[in-house]
Amino acid sequence: MSSTNQPNTIFLTPEEDERMRKTLKIRLQKCQLLAGQPRVTSNPKSGLNQVAAASLLSDIAAAPDRGLKSQKARPDTVVAFAVGRPYPPCTLLLQDLQLMRMSDLRIETHHRGRVLTLRRVAPVVKLVALSWTVVQEESSGETERLEVSLHKSRHGQELLESGSIFEVKEPYFTLSDQGDPTLRIDHPSDLVVCKDVFRTDSPRSPTEELGDLEGAVSATAHTSPAGNTAREWKEEGNAALKQQNLLLAHENYTQGLQLVTRDGAAKEDLVCDLFRNRAYVNLILNRLDEARADALASLTGLEDQKNKELDSKAYFRAGCAAYDLGEFQEAKRFFEEQQRLTPDRKDAAARLRQTELRIQEQDTGVYDFKKIKAGLSVGRPRVDAASFTRNVRVGESPGRGRGLFANRDIDSGEIIICEKTFCVVWGHEEEALTAMTYDSRDDRIRVSPAGLCKAIVQKLLDNPSQVGKVMDLYGDYQGIDKQLIKEASGLVIDAFQVHDIVSRNAFGPGSVYSGHHYGEGEFNNASAGLWILASYINHSCISNSEKESMGDLMVLRATRPISANEEITHSYDASSDYDARTVALMNTWGFTCTCTLCIAEKADGPALRKKRQELENEANALVGRDIAVRAKRLSIIKARRLARSINDTYDDERYKDLPRMALLRIQKWLAEAATTR
Numbered sequence: 001m002s003s004t005n006q007p008n009t010i011f012l013t014p015e016e017d018e019r020m021r022k023t024l025k026i027r028l029q030k031c032q033l034l035a036g037q038p039r040v041t042s043n044p045k046s047g048l049n050q051v052a053a054a055s056l057l058s059d060i061a062a063a064p065d066r067g068l069k070s071q072k073a074r075p076d077t078v079v080a081f082a083v084g085r086p087y088p089p090c091t092l093l094l095q096d097l098q099l100m101r102m103s104d105l106r107i108e109t110h111h112r113g114r115v116l117t118l119r120r121v122a123p124v125v126k127l128v129a130l131s132w133t134v135v136q137e138e139s140s141g142e143t144e145r146l147e148v149s150l151h152k153s154r155h156g157q158e159l160l161e162s163g164s165i166f167e168v169k170e171p172y173f174t175l176s177d178q179g180d181p182t183l184r185i186d187h188p189s190d191l192v193v194c195k196d197v198f199r200t201d202s203p204r205s206p207t208e209e210l211g212d213l214e215g216a217v218s219a220t221a222h223t224s225p226a227g228n229t230a231r232e233w234k235e236e237g238n239a240a241l242k243q244q245n246l247l248l249a250h251e252n253y254t255q256g257l258q259l260v261t262r263d264g265a266a267k268e269d270l271v272c273d274l275f276r277n278r279a280y281v282n283l284i285l286n287r288l289d290e291a292r293a294d295a296l297a298s299l300t301g302l303e304d305q306k307n308k309e310l311d312s313k314a315y316f317r318a319g320c321a322a323y324d325l326g327e328f329q330e331a332k333r334f335f336e337e338q339q340r341l342t343p344d345r346k347d348a349a350a351r352l353r354q355t356e357l358r359i360q361e362q363d364t365g366v367y368d369f370k371k372i373k374a375g376l377s378v379g380r381p382r383v384d385a386a387s388f389t390r391n392v393r394v395g396e397s398p399g400r401g402r403g404l405f406a407n408r409d410i411d412s413g414e415i416i417i418c419e420k421t422f423c424v425v426w427g428h429e430e431e432a433l434t435a436m437t438y439d440s441r442d443d444r445i446r447v448s449p450a451g452l453c454k455a456i457v458q459k460l461l462d463n464p465s466q467v468g469k470v471m472d473l474y475g476d477y478q479g480i481d482k483q484l485i486k487e488a489s490g491l492v493i494d495a496f497q498v499h500d501i502v503s504r505n506a507f508g509p510g511s512v513y514s515g516h517h518y519g520e521g522e523f524n525n526a527s528a529g530l531w532i533l534a535s536y537i538n539h540s541c542i543s544n545s546e547k548e549s550m551g552d553l554m555v556l557r558a559t560r561p562i563s564a565n566e567e568i569t570h571s572y573d574a575s576s577d578y579d580a581r582t583v584a585l586m587n588t589w590g591f592t593c594t595c596t597l598c599i600a601e602k603a604d605g606p607a608l609r610k611k612r613q614e615l616e617n618e619a620n621a622l623v624g625r626d627i628a629v630r631a632k633r634l635s636i637i638k639a640r641r642l643a644r645s646i647n648d649t650y651d652d653e654r655y656k657d658l659p660r661m662a663l664l665r666i667q668k669w670l671a672e673a674a675t676t677r
C-alpha cells in the first residue's frame with residue numbers, strides 16, 4: 001500500500017491481527033449478551049478509588065517526554081477500538097426529553113427520548129482516545145462511570161473538566177474496553193455541560209493584527225456574578241480576553257448580547273461593541289461563520305469619524321472570516337469597504353492585494369509554486385492559496401457512485417485541480433492520532449486517522465456552513481441524513497458518519513519538506529487530510545492523473561491528454577502485484593476494481609501471476625542493489641534478460657494497449673543505464 005494514498009499503513013502479523021480481533025470481538029459479544037439487563041448498583045467508593053488511581057497513573061504517563069511520541073510504536077501500543085455499530089446522535093431539544101433515573105439504566109441500551117442529569121464527583125482521567133470520570137445522581141447518591149470517546153477537547157479545553165453538572169442526552173449505557181459498565185458519549189452534542197462552563201480554557205495568544213478591543217478594562221474579574229448588566233458582561237468579556245481565556249470571553253459577550261436582545265434594546269453602541277468584540281474572539285477560535293455574522297451585525301453605518309473607524313474594524317474582521325472560509329470575492333468586498341471607510345489604514349490595502357491574488361489563482365490556476373514551496377516549514381505546513389476547480393465537475397460514474405469529470409480537454413502535464421485541504425492533521429501536531437479499528441460490519445481491521453476525525457468534527461461544530469460539503473461525501477453509514485440540526489446546545493454532528501467518510505476519503509498528504517515523509521514508519525501519529533473535491537475521484541489502475549502535495553495544497557496533474565467529459569481517475573494503490581492491490585482496494589475502500597488491466601491480470605490466473613511476481617522481485621532486487629548509471633555490464637545483461645523473461649509472461653493480444661506493470665521499474669533502470677553508455 002502506498003503511503004501517499006493512505007493515511008498510514010500497518011502490517012500486523014497473523015498473531016497480532018488475531019489477538020486484536022479477539023479482544024475487540026469479546027467486548028462486543030459481552031455487550032450483546034448483557035443487552036437490556038438492569039444496571040447493577042456500583043459501590044461509590046470503588047469507582048472513586050479507581051478514578052483516583054487511574055488519574056495518578058495517567059499523570060505519570062503524561063509526564064513530559066516529547067521523544068516518546070515520535071518513537072516507532074508497536075501495533076500493540078497503538079490505540080485500538082471497535083467500530084461498526086454506529087448510532088445516531090440525539091436530535092431532540094433538552095426540553096423535549098424525559099428525565100430518567102440512574103436506576104432505569106439498562107446495559108447496552110440507547111435510552112431514546114430520555115435525559116440524565118449528573119454531577120461529576122471525581123477528577124477526569126485523560127487517555128489517548130477517551131476521557132472518563134465518575135458521576136453521581138444527586139437524588140439517589142448513586143455513582144457511575146462516564147466516558148467520552150475521541151472528541152474530548154474543544155479549543156484545548158477538556159469537555160468533562162469544563163463543568164461539574166452534565167445533562168446526558170439519550171444516554172448510551174454499555175461496557176468499557178475493560179468490561180466495566182459505563183455511560184458512553186460518542187457524539188459531542190449528546191453531552192450538555194450545564195454549569196461552570198469555560199473555566200479551564202488553556203491560554204492562547206490572540207493574533208495581534210485583528211485589532212484591539214473597544215472599552216477594554218484591566219483584567220480583574222474571573223467569575224461572573226449573576227445579575228450583571230450588559231455593560232458589565234462586556235467588561236468581563238474584555239477582561240477574560242486580556243487573560244486569553246477565549247471561551248470565557250465568548251460566553252461573557254454572549255451573555256451581554258442575550259441581555260440586550262431580550263430587553264429589545266435598539267442597536268446602540270453597546271450592542272455593536274459586544275458583536276464586534278465577539279467577532280474578534282470567534283476569529284481566533286476559528287468560528288468563522290459566527291465571526292462574519294457578528295462583524296456584520298456590529299456595523300453602525302454612521303459616517304462620523306469614530307463610527308467609521310469602528311465599522312472599518314468590523315469590515316476587517318468580516319473580511320478575515322470570509323478569507324479563511326475561502327470566500328474570496330466576499331472577502332474582497334469587505335476589505336474594499338474597510339478601505340473606503342479608512343483609506344489610510346495599511347492593513348486594508350495589504351489584505352486586498354492578498355485577496356486579489358487568491359481570486360487570480362482561483363480563476364486561472366496559475367500559482368507561484370516556487371514561492372509556495374519555499375514558504376513551507378514544520379511550523380508552517382499550511383499554504384496561503386486558493387483552490388482552482390474550474391476544469392472539473394462532479395457527475396455520475398456508473399458502477400462507482402459519483403466521480404469527477406473534465407469540463408474541457410486537458411493536456412498531459414496540465415493542472416486538473418489544485419485544492420486546499422478542508423482539514424489536515426500533520427504527524428508532528430498534538431492532535432495527530434492514528435488508531436486501529438476493528439469493524440464488525442465486515443470483520444476487518446483498518447488503520448484510522450482518529451485525530452483527523454476529531455479535528456473535522458470540531459471544525460464542523462464551529463462552522464455549520466461547512467457541514468453539507470463534508471456530509472455529502474461517500475461513506476458506508478448514512479448518519480442523520482445530512483441535516484443541519486441547530487438547537488439550544490449547538491449543532492448536531494454524527495461522529496460515526498464523519499468516521500466512515502474519513503475512512504473512505506482521507507489520505508496522507510505526503511511530504512511537506514524534502515526528504516521527509518510524515519508518518520512513514522510511525523504508527524500512532526501519521527499525517528492525514530481530507531480534500532473535498534479530490535474525494536470524488538474514483539480509482540483506476542490505469543489512471544489519467546497524479547497527485548502532488550505542497551503542504552496542504554494538493555496539485556492534481558494529467559498524466560496523459562484527457563478529453564472533455566472524460567472521467568478523471570487516480571490510482572488509490574499503485575502496486576504492480578494484482579493480488580495485493582485487490583486485497584488493499586477491498587480492505588480500505590470496499591470495492592473490486594474492474595478496469596481493463598485488472599480484467600487482464602485476473603485472466604492470467606494465479607500461477608502465471610506468481611511466476612511474474614517472482615521475476616519482478618528478482619528484478620527489483622537487482623535495481624535496488626546496483627545504481628543504474630554506475631551499473632556493470634554483467635548487471636545490465638542480467639537486467640535485460642530479466643526484463644525479457646517478465647515480458648514473456650504477458651500475452652500480446654491480452655495486453656494490447658495495457659501497461660505491463662511488472663516491467664515498469666526495470667525498464668526505467670535500463671533506460672537510465674543506457675544514457676551513460
Ligand SMILES: C[S@@+](CC[C@H](N)C(=O)[O-])C[C@H]1O[C@@H](n2cnc3c(N)ncnc32)[C@H](O)[C@@H]1O
Nearest residue numbers: 400401402474504505535536537538539589591
Ligand atoms: C473517494 S470515494 C470516490 C467517490 C465516490 N465514488 C462517491 O460516490 O462519492 C471512494 C469510493 O468510491 C468508490 N469507488 C472508487 N473507485 C471505484 C472503482 N474503480 N470501482 C468501484 N467503486 C469505486 C468506492 O466505493 C470507494 O470507497
